[in-house]
Amino acid sequence: MKISARNRLKGKIVEVKKGATTAHVRIDVGGTVMTASITNEAVDELALKVGQQALAVVKASDVMIAVDD
Amino acid sequence: MKISARNRLKGKIVEVKKGATTAHVRIDVGGTVMTASITNEAVDELALKVGQQALAVVKASDVMIAVDD
Amino acid sequence: MKISARNRLKGKIVEVKKGATTAHVRIDVGGTVMTASITNEAVDELALKVGQQALAVVKASDVMIAVDD
Amino acid sequence: MKISARNRLKGKIVEVKKGATTAHVRIDVGGTVMTASITNEAVDELALKVGQQALAVVKASDVMIAVDD
Amino acid sequence: MKISARNRLKGKIVEVKKGATTAHVRIDVGGTVMTASITNEAVDELALKVGQQALAVVKASDVMIAVDD
Amino acid sequence: MKISARNRLKGKIVEVKKGATTAHVRIDVGGTVMTASITNEAVDELALKVGQQALAVVKASDVMIAVDD
Numbered sequence: 023m024k025i026s027a028r029n030r031l032k033g034k035i036v037e038v039k040k041g042a043t044t045a046h047v048r049i050d051v052g053g054t055v056m057t058a059s060i061t062n063e064a065v066d067e068l069a070l071k072v073g074q075q076a077l078a079v080v081k082a083s084d085v086m087i088a089v090d091d
Numbered sequence: 092m093k094i095s096a097r098n099r100l101k102g103k104i105v106e107v108k109k110g111a112t113t114a115h116v117r118i119d120v121g122g123t124v125m126t127a128s129i130t131n132e133a134v135d136e137l138a139l140k141v142g143q144q145a146l147a148v149v150k151a152s153d154v155m156i157a158v159d160d
Numbered sequence: 161m162k163i164s165a166r167n168r169l170k171g172k173i174v175e176v177k178k179g180a181t182t183a184h185v186r187i188d189v190g191g192t193v194m195t196a197s198i199t200n201e202a203v204d205e206l207a208l209k210v211g212q213q214a215l216a217v218v219k220a221s222d223v224m225i226a227v228d229d
Numbered sequence: 230m231k232i233s234a235r236n237r238l239k240g241k242i243v244e245v246k247k248g249a250t251t252a253h254v255r256i257d258v259g260g261t262v263m264t265a266s267i268t269n270e271a272v273d274e275l276a277l278k279v280g281q282q283a284l285a286v287v288k289a290s291d292v293m294i295a296v297d298d
Numbered sequence: 299m300k301i302s303a304r305n306r307l308k309g310k311i312v313e314v315k316k317g318a319t320t321a322h323v324r325i326d327v328g329g330t331v332m333t334a335s336i337t338n339e340a341v342d343e344l345a346l347k348v349g350q351q352a353l354a355v356v357k358a359s360d361v362m363i364a365v366d367d
Numbered sequence: 368m369k370i371s372a373r374n375r376l377k378g379k380i381v382e383v384k385k386g387a388t389t390a391h392v393r394i395d396v397g398g399t400v401m402t403a404s405i406t407n408e409a410v411d412e413l414a415l416k417v418g419q420q421a422l423a424v425v426k427a428s429d430v431m432i433a434v435d436d
Contacts, residue, residue, distance in 0.1 A: 023161050025217060025295040026202035028126040030157070031100075041388030043248030044266065046406065047156050052121040057097040058154035059389065059406060061220050061253065061266060064164035068158050077157040079163060082199050083290045083428045084153035085127035087116050088099070088146040088370040089137050092368050094364040094424060095409035110181030111317030113335065115199065128182065128199060130322065130335060130427050133371035148370060151406050152221045152359045157163040166264040168295070169238075179318030184337065185294050190259040195235040196292035197320065197337060206296050215295040221359045222291035223265035225254050226237070226284040226301040227275050230299050232355060232433040233340035250386030251404065268358050268391065268404060271302035286301060289337050290428045304402040306433070307376075323432050328397040333373040334430035344434050353433040360429035361403035363392050364375070364422040365413050 029080040031056065038070050049078050098149040100125065107139050118147050167218040169194065176208050187216050236287040238263065245277050256285050305356040307332065314346050325354050374425040376401065383415050394423050 033051035045065045047058045056078045070076065102120035114134045116127045125147045139145065171189035183203045185196045194216045208214065240258035252272045254265045263285045277283065309327035321341045323334045332354045346352065378396035390410045392403045401423045415421065 023163070023215075023295050024206055024298060025161070025163065026196070026198040026206060026293045027155070028199055028202060031123055031125075039388060041248060041386060042251075043246060043253050044251050044387070044389050046151070046388050049156065051100075052123070054100055054121070056100075056149075056154060057151040057406065057408070058156050058164070059151040059221070060156060060164045061166055061264065063264070064156070064166060068156065068162055068164060070156060070158070074158065077161075079155040079157050080125075080149050080153055081291070081293060082115070082126040082128040083197070084149055084426070085125060086096070086148040086371045086426060087104075087118065087127050087129060087133070087137065087139060088148050088368050089139070089143065091369055092364050092370070092422075093367055093413055094368070094370065095362045095403070095405040095413060097406055097409060108181060110179060111320070112315060112322050113180070113182045113317065113320045115181050126199065126201070127371070128428070129371040130333065130373055132322075132333070133373060137369055137371060146368075150360070150362060152404070153219070155164045155219060157161050160162055165293070169261050169263075173294075177319060179320065182318070182320045184289070184319050187294065190261070192238055192259070194238075194287075194292060195289040195337065195339070196294050197289040198294060202294070206294065208294060208296070212296065217293040217295050218263075218287050218291055220253070220264040220266040222287055222357070223263060224234070224286040224302045224357055225242075225256065225265050225267060225271070225275065225277060226286050226299050227277070227281065229300055230301070230353075230433050231344055231436055232299070232301065233334070233336040233344060233431045235337055235340060248386060249389070250384060250391050251389050265302070266359070267302045268304055268402065270402070271304060275300055275302060284299075288429070288431060290335070303431070307399055307401075322427070325432065328399070330376050330397070332376075332425075332430060333427040334432050335427040336432060340432070344432065346432060346434070350434065355431040355433050356401075356425050356429055358391070358402040358404040360425055361401060362372070362424040363380075363394065363403050363405060363409070363413065363415060364424050365415070365419065
């Protein structure tokens with residue numbers, strides 16, 4: 023499957039924390055740890071676990087730019 | 092200003108392309124180029140230009156995880 | 161690639177309209193036409209064209225529920 | 230109320246699962262089950278329950294397109 | 299129609315600017331001007347124009363919190 | 368830090384409710400109470416508490432417009 027989302031950062035999963043319905047998955051992408059808030063069901067379906075290679079995927083319209091004052 | 096958004100990736104702006112209302116800003120974060128779709132007004136207000144240090148900022152609920160089949 | 165996004169609706173592309181930076185892709189999913197606002201670059205990279213089979217993909221946190229009054 | 234969101238898919242609610250703060254509502258839209266991650270408060274205010282007719286509503290900028298490799 | 303989105307701010311439209319595919323609608327909500335980036339089609343369907351009473355609607359998962367340093 | 372997000376509404380936090388992974392922060396912006404669904408970690412990092420001055424921040428592409436029928 024190829025997807026239109028422009029941003030795909032390769033990394034390794036460093037934490038999977040399930041909540042009541044929403045899980046937080048942390049993925050180290052080149053030294054920066056990103057946090058993804060996804061459903062518990064997605065964690066189960068993709069069988070996400072610590073140490074696994076994965077991609078953080080973000081749609082371009084969800085990326086903001088910040089600069090120092 | 093400190094913001095609740097969990098994901099902030101440091102990089103350098105490599106392209107600023109304004110459209111009629113929406114601009115695409117590309118930022119190199121450690122070798123991966125991210126694309127941000129933001130308003131032309133934001134580009135003007137932040138005076139974004141190629142070569143500038145900046146952050147790509149993403150809310151955790153906008154990050155997906157993908158794995159190879 | 162498998163992705164965490166929970167919503168994938170199969171359909172056929174019925175319109176591809178590029179703007180200055182942002183394209184609108186319309187896809188018929190079982191009789192309902194969905195509109196996706198994506199980058200022109202994604203349209204080019206995926207070579208999207210009318211008549212093509214495709215999926216509309218949406219993260220669960222981007223779906224709202226509405227009911228009649 | 231009329232809303233700018235371009236995507237409204239009619240269906241029937243098949244599951245309502247509340248978490249600590251976030252609920253998952255599943256809605257069958259023409260044979261495909263969509264998942265909406267919304268607040269518990271929204272579930273209560275709209276009195277969402279299984280069997281109810283409802284709409285899944287998505288903003289065009291939150292829809293991605295995927296194609297097979 | 300009642301919608302699950304938690305944030306609805308009443309205001310008056312102060313600018314409608316169409317682009318090639320994406321429009322920017324500015325709405326004054328109690329002295330603060332908000333900007334909505336929506337499709338040109340939505341502007342046409344809702345017949346949005348300057349001076350009109352309208353609501354800015356935002357899903358709770360799209361709201362961030364910021365504080366001063 | 369200056370951010371590209373177009374919408375920043377000043378207010379006072381009136382409720383902070385942590386869930387298992389996701390918190391709901393309510394902020395009164397000029398008489399309207401907005402709800403932000405953010406991570407528990409963000410609440411801790413920003414030390415958000417009731418009575419605090421804060422901003423609700425929203426990207427323009429996440430704002431919809433609604434009008435009465």
